[in-house]
Amino acid sequence: MNASARQKPAAVAGPEAEPVAEPTAGSADQPAAAARPVGAVRTTLYARLAAELKQQILEGVFVAGQKLPSVRALSRSKQLSISTVQEAYRQLEDEQWVVVRSQSGCYVAPRLPEIARPEPVPGGGAVTRYLASSGPASALAYREDLIPFGAAIPDASFFPCERLATGIANLLRRKPALVGNYNFAPGSLELRQQVARRVVEWGASVDPRRVVITNGAVEAIQLCLRAVTKPGDTVAVEAPAYYGFLQTLQMLGLRALPVVGANRDGMDVDALARAAEGSKIAAVLLSTTVSNPSGATMPLARKRQLVELANRCRIPVIEDATFADLHFAGDCHAAQGFDESGLVMLCASLTKTIAPGMRVGWVDGGRFSEQIAFLKRVSSVGQPQVLELALAEYLASGGMARRLRRTRRAMQAQVCRMAENVARVFPEGTSFALPSGGFLLWVELPGEVDTLALQERAVSLGVGVAPGILFSPHGDYGHCIRMNCGVPDSPRAREGLLRLGELAGQMAGPR
Known part of the structure; x- marks a missing residue:
């Protein structure tokens, strides 16, 4: 933005003349009950544009020192008046998000300003x-x-990237039709069998027929939660908890109940039992081996205690074992190995141990497996078969341990x-x-x-x-x-x- 761009053309209305359109009460576009409350603030277009640009700067779309689009280019792409774009840039400059260089344009500031803290969301219960x-x-x-x-x-460098790339290329040469095939949940039997063999070292009892291949562990956990909870339910999580868990609970309309750990031994099962006495817990979501972010691992006795509590109170447990294979001492025993009722759903991912870029996870849903497979099919059909088969061949070739x-x-x-x-x-x-x-x-x-x-x-x-x-x-x-x-x-x-x-x-x- 050059120096002259800061003067509004006389023929163009000022930005305040362009508030966000709001239907009047009882209009065809919006019912009277949804009309804007008396005294509500009308957000101007330039303020919305400034907020959008701030978010893009935070997300790295525009980085420090990078030139932003010209006033005319942004006016055309956003279908806004030149004066509206000028005012948005002026606001960003006043707030020190951008700097203006004469005859050159508008650039992201080398140092971003302090960002005001958002106020807590009222009535958010466990999420403020x-x-x-x-x-x-x-x-x-x-x-x-x-x-x-x-x-x-x-x-x-931690992953066998070249070997996997070679395996995928060889597989496609042998079976080019794989790129033309649909692959429906629960996924390729070859990979499900390899998963079941792999987790024998975890002391787990996984039936390949119950395994569902997913888009990483995050989707596996989402499917488990959808199978056993409904919006408004309370889910117990460890404290501190992986924020992906918390964001998933928020997205599904669930309440998070943090349960603190004892020493470095993961979730305190006695505290969980007391919480279950005081409120209805629909599920427990946790990592029992190498928790994210604390790195804690529950002792075997506590894992057994967790399963006994789940069976006694009939509470489904979602056990995330994404980091289990990375336990420094090789102690990756899963709580699911103590479960005989099918209440423990065991989830994991190959993204931390073999191939992050393939985004392949899995879940043995126990008694909920059929429902989880159905939810996977209606949500995202399945995973790419070529990736599943390539991973199955890699696991079958040996050398993983x-x-x-x-x-x-x-x-x-x-x-x-x-x-x-x-x-x-x-x-x-x-x-x-x-x-x-x-x-x-x-x-x-x-x-x-x-x-x-x-x-x-x-x-x-x-x-x-x-x-x-x-x-x-x-x-x-x-x-x-x-x-x-x-x-x-x-x-x-x-x-x-x-x-x-x-x-x-x-x-x-x-x-």
């Missing part, structure tokens, strides 16, 4: 501050242009290195406990550090962070962050961690 914050905050954690300390994504041992050793080494660096560069008062497996580190900063603000300010440093409030439906853990230790060691990563530690130190203040 979390509802308003989780979307933008989780998007920032995964922005591709940032150093991914906030994303639960290990480096591609040996490769997992190497992966666990490499991940443990990176977790230890990250922990040492965090202890060195973060402010005094920072604490953490080493996880039982995986590649995530749950870090507690001094209490005065607001990690949501830390995340927002870290964006301007090119660093991604996952703030603690993402992992609680009540906005707890505001001084915590989840760190991804799967980031390759590089000068850029080391510099990013150093700058993040310095920023946390500034926010903590003098000690």
Whole structure:
């Protein structure tokens, strides 16, 4: 936007002349009962456009220093007047989201402004501050242009990418018709059989006929919840809980009931039992082995206790075992192995151990398997058969156990290195406990550090962070962050961690 663009053409009405159209009470477009309340604020078009551009900047559509579309180009694409676009850019400039360079245009500011905290959503029950914050905050954690300390994504070097790519190419040469076939749930029998054989090491009892192949573990968990709950039900989750669980519960209209852990041993089953006495719990959703984000693992005795409680109270349990194969000591026993009633649904994914890009997960739904398979068919039909068969061939070829041992050793080494660096560069008062497996580190900063603000300010440093409030439906853990230790060691990563530690130190203040 050049300097002259800040003057409104006399022939064009000002932006305030273009409020968002609102039907009048009783119009054909909107019934009288839905009319705008007296005194409601009319949102102008330029304010809506400014808000849309802010969101795109937060999501990384436009990054620091990048030029935004010209006034005329945005006017044409959005079908808005030039003066409306000018006013939107003027608002962004006033709020320090953009800078204007004379005769050049409008650019994203090198450092984003502080973002005002959203007010809690009234009447949200178990979801208050979390509802308003989780979307933008989780998007920032995964922005591709940032150093991914906030994303639960290990480096591609951990995975057999070349071998899988070769396997897919060979499979398509032998069976080119695979790309022309539909593949319906529950999925290819070959992969379901390999899954059942693989989890024998978990002490689980999985019948291939009950296994449903899904789009990662997230869809598997969604299907389980849809099979055993209805909107308004309460689902017990561990605390802290993976924010993907919480977002799924929110999407399905369910209430999250956090149940704290005891020491580093995962969910406290006695606390869960007390909660079940006080309110009706429709399901329990948790990771019993290598929880995300804490890295905790329940002892075998507690897993057995969980299943006994579920059977006694008739509460379905959704057990996420996505990180189970990454337990450093190889102790990946599933609670489902103690279940004889079919109430425990075992979910997992191959995205953390074999192939993130293939997005293949699975679920043994126990007594709910038939309903889960039906829900999968009506929701998304099935998964690509070529990927299922390629993974089945890889699992059948052997060597998985040996490769997992190497992966666990490499991940443990990176977790230890990250922990040492965090202890060195973060402010005094920072604490953490080493996880039982995986590649995530749950870090507690001094209490005065607001990690949501830390995340927002870290964006301007090119660093991604996952703030603690993402992992609680009540906005707890505001001084915590989840760190991804799967980031390759590089000068850029080391510099990013150093700058993040310095920023946390500034926010903590003098000690």
